[in-house]
Amino acid sequence: MTHPCPHAALHDPRFHADPQAVLQRLRDTHGPVVPVELEPGVRAWLVIDYTIITAWCRDTRTFSRDARRWRDWRAGRVRDDARVVPMMAYRPNAMFADGDRHLRLRRAVTDALGRAEAHRIAADARGFAHRLIDGFCARGRADLLADYARQLPLLVLTRLVGFGDNAGRRLAEAVRGMWDGTDAERANAAYERTLSEAVTAKSARPGDDVLSRLMAHDAGLSREEVLHHLVLILGIGDESTANLIGNTMRLLLTDREFAADLAGSRVGIDDAVDRALWSDPPVTNFPVLYPVRDIELAGGRIIREGTPILLGLGAANRFLADQYRERIQETANRAHLAWGVGPHRCPAQDIARMIAGNGVEILVERLPELRLAVPESELRWRNSPFARALTALPVVFTPQPPERVREQAEQTATVPAAEGEPRHRDARADTGTEDPRGGARPSRPRRRDRWRRGR
Template sequence: MDHQHGAAATGNPARCPMHGQDFASRPQETYDRLRAYGPAGPVELAPGVDATLVTEHETALRVLQNPSFFVRDSRRWRALNEGRVALDSPVLPMMAYRPNCLFTDGSEHLRLRKAVTDSLDRLNTSRLGRDVERVADYLIDQFSERGTADLLGEYAKLLPLLLFNQLFGCPAGIGDRLTRSMSAIFDGQDVLRANEELTACLMELVALKRREPAEDITTWLVQHPAGLGDEELKDQLVMLMGAGVEPERNLIGNALLLLLSETPTVRGAGMLVEDALDEVLWHNPPIANYATHYPVQDVDLGGHVVQADSPVVISFAGANSDPALTPARESLSKGAHLAWGAGPHACPAKSPARLIALTAIEKILNALPDLALSFPEEHLQWRPGPFHRALVSLPVQFSPTPATRVAAARPEPAPAPAGVQPLPAAASTPAEPADSGHKHRSKGWWSSFLDVFRL
């Protein structure tokens, strides 16, 4: 197919910016403009960070399924190595090399990925569902009597953070620090310090599980025959937390938005939660653009030439909306989208991720049956950034509901997030109770959760 037309024929085509509110609000317009270049086109991920974005489904699969030509090791990134990418660039935390299975290739990737997949395979599905329900009950109790909430900051964001503390087997102190540091990294708040704190608390967790093994993912990774060292263990945990928290909260948030945008009659009698998840994964995937690859030599992607060792980013959202798929869309399976990736680096946890989202959404819809958006959908804001498709907040209102027995069992009420007002508002989404101002930080969400359930 001849893609060498339009803008692609120019010597130095303008790059489409993928940062700022314009892209966050209307990403599909950017994907449509890029299609003038062919199956892939030039973009700017952040100021001074150039890349190629693949928006065609067939070409995306070509890149994802060809690990010998398109590699994941970002130590090859020429612009970064030559000092042309600022070390404080906001995209570096998502693109810089870590020795985990996301950024490795070949035999090293197989070794690390097997340790991760074998550990995830040991999760008990029934127990995981119960754990999600328990965390959901606890979080709903924090705002159910108020009649208003931000379902992103007070529910979809906190649920996977607390759940992963449990899956990793975190004690109270480590879990509070892990929740605080991961939340800061995702929100872009003092990222350098948060990353240092994250590294420190995960290294403590690894040392603890070597001394005191238990039935949790950290222990299973420690004990895996691959024999991972402490640094490798820490980086697999970072990868699992990063891949599990941000995408999960966006999947929950985007699916809730879709369900609440429907009339109550349609929501109750028409679209099932499972169908809403499929709709989001096809049309509003929580990680819209990622899976950065580096070609080992110059490559022509349908008329757009990509230099060796420069980043090629896959647009899962763009590939899913590829016009070439339209004629065959009805014959495609619900799972034919690329939201989970494809090839050797495809998401290893799509089944538990889907179960977590399904359980979390069903739980809150059942607990608060008259849940409704506080504002029209068009007034909601999307968080800027090239990789995610994430709401800033999801303010809702509902009939105040007495807290369950979970709240009654709580020794002392966990403080609501700082800034949350008893009116529908789209402002604050912090993930920790406010600092007490004393020498010791007030109890975090994980400590308060453990107080309730005595885990």
């Protein structure tokens, strides 16, 4: 018996209204590994237990990341134009690699990203955040997703990688089509075409950017490998960071208790980001494992070799948080699975946190009276099997001229530091002692977050 019913239809909008309730019912019936349907006729398993996800991700002998093992796709039971194929089909990048090949590819990615200067990324995030807010702060209302969260990471990452803004916009549109499965085949083609054009242009004129470093790395990446690592960096990085900003802002706009803690300086912006990563991580039910042999579960159920096993990161976080709620809330720890676990743990998590943290902090400092423009019950989640993201986040606030608001914000701005540095620093204090990792270490004491929620 390989796929008992009932299963969770991850393509059904009703699932996304309250996925935890659906998965709790399935957990009660099936245990911590439950049958799911990604789209009509495309079946998989979803593991929703923290301990099992951790163990299976580290068990590289039993579980592979190579999507060419996908049993139903190999047999032709999943068509090439299926909505989920662009996200699940094999690509020659580190996400889909095992063993020595994974080590070679991952080293190229971590080296290329690791040479990016943290203070430059933070400065880009702050600068673009101010520019985006300038564009809507006089209106008194905005969609924080369309007007802000979906634009900020893309602007920062395309500059980091070495792309122009025009290519970045085309990439973002294609990526969302791939995540949601809306005309996914065309979206994937458009994405790869845009990347190929950018790689060709950069080959002629390399620079001090991630793309040039990937092409010149001693790991000897082929043109195809370079292209598909850009899919990984931009496709996953942009979409997940945008959704992290959106989900964090939703938390601040709907959780009165947490917002009060933030206003009273009992927690900071970093804590808000981590709370969102615990409760609604932007990437969930992804990536995918493929067992290299049949796996027997409790009750005699069998996961056949080559059957996709999705990682239910969000559900696993929630179930664990429910069990240890007080400890997790008191320590605001980062033991969540939002960045993955094991050899494939996200190598760009520090960059994503930096963009999201700066983006959220500047937004709430510049527009302190933000409030939802609709009842919380009217917020809708996107119908994606792999992402936890809102369709829109409409807000209202007191209109203010861009120049005056920005001047006030710059006088009191605080920004999250890179991982390992003091969490907040005054934006004007970058003239202190040099930090050996690059940039300046602040010489002023930490300034507390100050934000009050308008109602």
